[in-house]
Amino acid sequence: MTNGLVSGAAVGAAVPALLQAASMGEGGETFVLNMGQQVRILDLAEDLIRLSGLEPGRDIEIVFTGVKAGEKLSEDLWDEDHQYNVTEHPDIFKLGITEPLRGERLVKSVDELIHLAREGNVTEIVQLLDVLIPGAEVRHEPTPAITQII
Numbered sequence: 001m002t003n004g005l006v007s008g009a010a011v012g013a014a015v016p017a018l019l020q021a022a023s024m025g026e027g028g029e030t031f032v033l034n035m036g037q038q039v040r041i042l043d044l045a046e047d048l049i050r051l052s053g054l055e056p057g058r059d060i061e062i063v064f065t066g067v068k069a070g071e072k073l074s075e076d077l078w079d080e081d082h083q084y085n086v087t088e089h090p091d092i093f094k095l096g097i098t099e100p101l102r103g104e105r106l107v108k109s110v111d112e113l114i115h116l117a118r119e120g121n122v123t124e125i126v127q128l129l130d131v132l133i134p135g136a137e138v139r140h141e142p143t144p145a146i147t148q149i150i
Contacts, residue, residue: 113129
């Protein structure tokens with residue numbers, strides 16, 4: 001186990017909120033879920049062990065493996081550079097994008113990504129994804145080790 005954090009709603013309420021967001025969409029929107037306060041993964045693991053009728057450390061040992069390349073210790077869902085609009089659901093916000101990726105622009109972008117993939121041009125794929133995906137910083141993410149992909 002790594003010593004990280006997961007948001008509270010990810011533990012139980014994310015699926016209903018995700019389904020609600022999906023029902024709100026008209027096409028091309030980006031929704032952000034209010035995932036609540038972060039929860040330590042250790043606390044989550046201990047709670048799950050206890051809910052199974054067992055005792056952490058006695059019946060089930062928790063082993064810390066350390067952080068692997070590319071893993072985050074916490075997750076930031078809110079980008080300060082973006083505008084978030086309220087929806088009819090108190091925990092679902094709509095990202096205020098002036099020009100969603102749809103129609104002809106979407107087709108051209110997908111065609112360009114396919115072309116770059118066939119050419120094996122990873123650098124340009126990553127740069128294009130950073131341009132196309134709001135708030136993305138794909139080129140700043142650490143490259144995963146080949147053993148993590150396999």
